[in-house]
Amino acid sequence: MMDAPDEKEVAVTMEFARHPHPSPIAEERRREILVNPGFGQHFTDHMVSIDWTRASGEAAAVSSAPHSGGEWHDARLEPFGPLTLSPAAAVFHYAQEIFEGLKAYRHDDGSVWTFRPQANAARLNRSARRLALPELPEEVFLEALRVLVSTDQSWVPDGDGQSLYLRPFMIATEEFLGVRPANEVGFKVIASPAGNYFGGELKPVSIWVSRELARAGHGGTGAAKFGGNYAASLAAQLEASAHGCDQVLFLDPVRDNAVEELGGMNVFFVFADGSLVTPELTGTILEGVTRSSVLQLGRDRGMNVSERTITVEEWREGVASGEITEVFACGTAAVITPIGTLVDGEDSFTSPAVDPTTSVALDIRRELLDLQTGHGDDRHGWLYRLV
């Protein structure tokens, strides 16, 4: 069936069965939560689930053709709640899983939009290929977001800096302890109202340089949005905390300690000569949607934009000489956050303080937020209506 020439149409018309929550969270409680939702602490009433089963007789091999050798089925909207999985489900043992993260924003007229979801769908499939998971057609990914957000639209907050964070993920659900790509997989989307990630204030984050521990290696999974990369970053994050820092910076020891990224955010440098620089994608860096948007907005404003190697040494010297005027981190959750002090063993130095009247980081941040909340000029067609 899925190999038929009209397979795309089959995907487009995938029907979602609807199993509404019998006792959703009371409106009063929901309103209370939405006043100050924090990040990732509260969840909406529903989730979307779609299962995948490898066609019987198919070899458990990674296929280059989208979802060949298997079928997505049983798409459904159901109450948010605990999953029932075998303790032998592959995801618990071999970490075969991937995820995405994007936000839905309420516009002034009450409509709900998200930002470049096609980029997330494409990245999910790149991650899927790396983790030997099945690809999900983009139309199904988008429909899953629409089904969930339209059902739980009362959970989309409208306060300043607020949004509904959407977390699609895919896990190997098959009960099997042998090591091979699972024959049964689940794709789910859950949603969580979000306030300002770092508490609203744009206080510069302090950074600990991880010289011993890496989150990713060459040929590894660093470019995939894979939970294992996060697990690998946690010990370094503990080190950062022990040294009084907010976040950890990972380097590439193979390339002269080139700057890679933070545990979950990409890094940018603003130079006095109008250049905007971010580390190039080498396979150990996650290609952020925010990163690519910032690159485009930089180009739009006539900055000299480049993706290139930048080392901690260049960073230190650039700050000392005044050539580097701003350093910031970016990602969906926190949007753009200035980077302040960098602690590198015994050494430490501080990137210039943010001057709100001249800051490129704050300006791009404002531009991005305006766009996402429907107050900007969507010249690149980045907005996508969900409700």
Ligand SMILES: *Cc1c(COP(=O)(O)O)cnc(C)c1O
């Ligand atoms: C998700 C993620 C980012 C940011 O990506 P966005 O698409 O901008 O949210 C950066 N680094 C890592 C390791 C990530 O997992």
